[in-house]
Structure formats: C-alpha cells, structure tokens
Amino acid sequence: MWYLSDRMDRAEHQLLLACVPAVADDQRQAAILDCISRGLNWEDLLAAAAGHRLTSLLYWHVNSLCREQVPSAVLERLHEHFVQNTAKVLLFTARLHQVLSQLDRRGIRAIPYKGPALAHTVYEDPGAREFDDLDILVERENVVPALEVLSGLGYEGGGPFRAWTRAELVRQGHHWAVSRHGQVVEVHWTVHDRAHGNCPDLELWWARAVPATLAGYPVTALRPEHLLVALCLHGATHAWASLRWLADVTRLLLHHPLAWDEVRNDADDPDVRRALRLGLGLAMTVAGAHLPDDLRAEALGDPVVARLLRHVAARQFPSGRRLDVVPALHRVAFKSALITAWPRRLAYWRRTALLQALLLCDRAVPPRP
Secondary structure (H helix, E strand, C coil): CCCCCCHHHCHHHHHHHHCCCCCHHHHHHHHHHHHHHHCCHHHHHHHHHCCCCCCHHHHHHHHHHHHCCCCCHHHHHHHHHHHHHHHHHHHHHHHHHHHHHHHHCCCCCCECCCHHHHHCCCCCHHHHHHCEEEEEEEEEHHHHHHHHHHCCCCCCCCCCHHHHHHHHHCCCCCCEEEEEEEEEEEEEEECCCCCCCCCCCCCHHHCCCEEEEEEEECCCEHHHHHHHHHHHHHHHCCCCCCCCHHHHHHHHHHHHCCHHHHHCCCCCCHHHHHHHHHHHHHHHHCCCCCCCCCHHHHHEEEEEEEHHHHHHCCCCCCCCCCCCHHHHHHHHHHHHHCCCHHHHHHHHHHHHHHHHHHHHHHHHCCCCC
C-alpha cells in the first residue's frame, strides 16, 4: 500500500486492503498474517468490511489462508454472512436469466454487467462479491421496450412520466431503475451521463460483444477492455467511495489479459481518459496493479488525478456508514473535478439541474391517466 492516507495505517484497514489486490495467495497470506500479528480490533475490522461491502471477500480470504488465526466467533459470523450472500448471488443470477430470457423473446439485445456477471467471471468464488441490483445494457432505442418487458414481470418505477420528461431522461441520462419486492434492475443504455464527456463508442461495444455463459446460462458479454472502461466510469460516478469497486477492477486486470490499445481507443475523450486514469491510479497505488508504462505515467502525472487519489484515500475509512451510498452533491462535485474543460463543467451542472427539475415537476404534478 502507498502513502495516500494515514487512515490506512491501522492494522484493521490494512488487512481489508490486503483483500483488494488480485495477487498470489502467499503474498496475500503474508500481508494478512502481518496485520493479525500487530493486534486487531475484530469489531472494527468487521465494521469496515461491512461499510465497503467486502465482508464476503474478507471471509473468503481469511478462511482459505489463515482461519486458525481468526477467533472462532468472528469466523462463524463471517461464514454466516458468506453463506447468505452466496444464496443471494444465486437468486439474483436466476432472476437475471429470467429477465434476459424475456428480453430475448421480444428481440431486445441485452448485456449483463456488474452484479452477477462480475461475481461469476472475475471473482475466486461468486459468493465473494456483494451487490444489491442487476445491471443490464440495452441499445438506446430499446429502453422503453425493455422497461415494458420489466413491467410485465412486475417491476415498477419506469414512470409514469410525461413523454418529454422520459425523452430527456433517455437523452441525457444513462440508466433507469425499476424494482420488484425490493430487488432493483437498472436498465442502462450508456455507461455514464452524456453531460460528462462523450461516451465510448457503444456501437463498437455491441459489435465486438462476445458470447459467454453465466452460471450455465448463455449470455452476451462485453469484451474485458470495454468492461474496464465501464468500471472506471462507474467508480468515478460514485466517487470511488467503496473498495469493492476497486476489487472489481483488480480482478478484471488479473483474470483477463487486455489489449491495451483498445482501452486507449475507448478512452479517447479527455474526460473519459481522466476517469480511466483515476481508476487505474487507484488500482496501482492502493492495490499494486501492474500497468503499461505509458498509462502508469499518465495516471501519476495528472495533477487532478493525484489530488483525487488523496481525496479518495482520505475518505476510505470513516465510521458508521455504508460507503457505497454517496450523497448526491458529493458525486456532482467529484465528477465535476474530473471534467477537463470549464464549458463542459458548466454544461454538466446545467444538465444535472435540468434533469432534477424535470423529475421534481413530474412528482409534484403527476401526468393525467
């Protein structure tokens, strides 16, 4: 771990950080045992893991590498959480298959990403990744038909909106969330807000998508180069507040050799490139990831990225709250810092305010039935 914040000096926090890099077991075991030898407050460790949604990943590593050094009561609590999360992953995977099957019957192409897709493809065990929703990418012209399919499955939240509000949300936004019995499905048509730079070429992403299997189900998947850019943009959207998003990136880098020229081409927009630099910078400085020399130099040579790296590190271990729930104003301020030009920054603020105003108007004066 690097110099980024003195809040990372505590043994509890360093042990949790040791779970993030995708490294050889002997390296991880040595780091974890060193933290335990310094004396741990296990309750503080469990609280930090819960805040970052890393409890299941913590169990996976301590159980396989040093279970004899963990108090039996702590290991039992971790095991119980891991079993519950594994059951949740399997349930969400089955529901994802149901949604994808219905979309396919309507002739709607869809790509699952994040959620169960990451759990099954880049983690040592699917139960080691925690998540709360399903994320599905569709083409922009299929957003409304996809929401209709989900409505037929009992999901709610796709409206009612006035036609012009819906059209503006689809034009400026990047996803639409619906839910059923507390389970959320997010329908994405791009991977970040239009106001925050030009989106990568999703037509290319669709053209280069590959057939894959997800827990035995046939699916279409993003190429790993495109997924890396999507994950870096997602982390930036949420101010990289949770280490679990960094764990996603490090495992993708380990398990999927990348064509780095494709990554560079995807991030040719300056704002997207800065978001990529930040994600890769965190993977290097916090998780020790190895990257091509030019991308390493880019990430560490950008003064805005350097400032944001310190900012992210300083906020990693507050107490008493979930870190993947980021206040809206903090997200806006963080994303503003990633925008390279003032005209774009002003446009981002204007569009964000416009979308919020449209939603408030629709809620205050519902459309006529």
